[in-house]
Amino acid sequence: MTTTDDSRHEGAGADALALDVRKSAILNAVVTEYIGSAQPVGSQHLMDAPGVSVSSATIRADMAALERDGYLAQPHTSAGRIPTDKGYRFFVDHLVGPGALDPVGRQQVRQFFDHAHGEIESMLEKTSGLLADLTDCTAMVVGPSHETSTVRSVQLVGLGPRLALLVVVLADGAVQKQSIDLAEEVDEDRLADAARHLAAHALGHPLSQIQPSAPNSGDPVTDAVVAAAVEGLRHLGSSEPGDQLFVGGSSRMAAAFDAVDTVRSVLTILEQQLVVVTLLRDVLDRGLSVAIGAEHGVEPLASCAVVVMPVWVDGEVTGTVGLLGPTRMNYPQALAAARVVGNRLGETLSEARR
Amino acid sequence: MTTTDDSRHEGAGADALALDVRKSAILNAVVTEYIGSAQPVGSQHLMDAPGVSVSSATIRADMAALERDGYLAQPHTSAGRIPTDKGYRFFVDHLVGPGALDPVGRQQVRQFFDHAHGEIESMLEKTSGLLADLTDCTAMVVGPSHETSTVRSVQLVGLGPRLALLVVVLADGAVQKQSIDLAEEVDEDRLADAARHLAAHALGHPLSQIQPSAPNSGDPVTDAVVAAAVEGLRHLGSSEPGDQLFVGGSSRMAAAFDAVDTVRSVLTILEQQLVVVTLLRDVLDRGLSVAIGAEHGVEPLASCAVVVMPVWVDGEVTGTVGLLGPTRMNYPQALAAARVVGNRLGETLSEARR
DNA sequence: GTCAGCACTCACTACAATGGAGTGCCAATC
């Protein structure tokens, strides 16, 4: 309870998170150093850190206090300190400024988005690669949800006597398809008829708000096709969003850990799209941009941290970019990269929409 | 040159690959044992192997000969033997019978394909997961190439005043899209006109054989749109096939090796779609179904083996299923699984096509 | 050709000794 046994302390506010200026500087230095070296850092190495111009003995005392308060930990008695999850948390909350990307990275981002074009999926895929390159982390990009996007065109294409393909184009340029099994043979004219009825029923509505029953056309065969197609549309609208996740640079997880078991369990998680998408959404919903260690509640990722950034398209959050790395990841760099890429991605998508 | 110094030898054919019956049995046992245990196997453990009813001393002599001929290797002097790439090669060429999947696996495959439906991409994705589950290897599925598939429908959907989306449906059910930048504003009617002209020009032809120039319509604006769209069509036809690769179970690579470096380099390769697709095609083109170690010429995969199986759709090879594992992977199981899944996948795709 | 026996090799393990980085504590100092 005596976290601030020092005279100079800044506003001992609601929670006991406030730290001595020097203790902050020490914590800052430990985290920064450990992020770089992955080795426990001792009091000697901190003497020439900025904001810490005291002897190693004093640093030791402060470090002992920081350990008591749960910000630092010791792998073993005669080792240096490493940050705990709580330590990282304080670091990202109080010690990491807004921060900008390094010039090389800025250049990379600019070049990428200047040449971004074509299909949205391949662009998102490439964006995940870019983020991974920038940060040396595994990157995740969740594509814009099409929930609110309205139907711009529907089409029925016959592929076989009893098989048709429903092709839907949404206002944001997404194309979705769904094969429709037909109860009986339907010729091209009937399909075209059905497509017209379908268009009248669905155009301008979001997929999720399409009414289950379409008005009758008078022709029972056409009506059956329309009914099947409406079912298909509704199915598209309710399908899980997992198919819009792009993971890039998963090999970087292997570079981040030296225990092959950890790598395996993390990769296993990354293969489960639903888990990843849910994780990112959860973190975002809790108003966080960083989730460290146990904070995100996915056990196999206990030694990982997640950085998320929403993607705004036309004033609405429709996508997410995320980074996954070890808890000792480079937070300032990761935050800056995620922010910049998320923003530029949002801008690019907004432009494409109009 | 005296690889067959024994009286019983089977047709000392073109190359000196023929081996003593007993030596074959020993090699077989070593490979089988090593695949299971990942430990060098010694002469003692082989005494009760099938086809080897001799003393350990005799086995030692044979193993020494097998080592001289390059089929086996010793990690160090006083260790057992492990197979070399050449040893594995002999194993798969001469010692692995056609082989069938275990009943549980067969059941899994049956169940999977009985319920396979819907979009082709998601089915291929899930197929890669199935193969990975069956074999505990990383699985790769290359989707049917759309090179020969004919255009079934083309459509132009306006997304903005100067932006249209070209949506193409191919006869095999594939949907491709390409955004088209328009030089000037074009209204819906003109787009529909252009789409009609486009359809007349392209319908029934494979994407790759669409002529660069379409007949004039009389209206210069429409013609400009058609020209841009034809350009888009041809671009789709010539685009690299990389986007049709699905990799499943990449986490299994982490379980296969205990050197984290190896895992990283293999994962890096798996992220390069073009490399993987080229690799699979190369192996197939050389008439092989297995490529071991250095045989496939991708250095970072030197400690890996690849199993490939073509996917026949309507009497034509249009896709590939592949497995990637350590050179000590379970070849009989992998071959059986790849064969069964490849066949069933081909059948399912053929059915969907008609 | 096969086999039992034997000497030999060499990774693996356990154990003690050493060095060093880092700590906590304390008395002296500013």
Add this chain to the structure above:
DNA sequence: GATTGGCACTCCATTGTAGTGAGTGCTGAC
């Protein structure tokens, strides 16, 4: 009273030294 140099202590990591055992190659007998 916070800071500091000094000091004893802890414990990991490294090195050196057997001892063990699995496995081999060789040889002479059958």
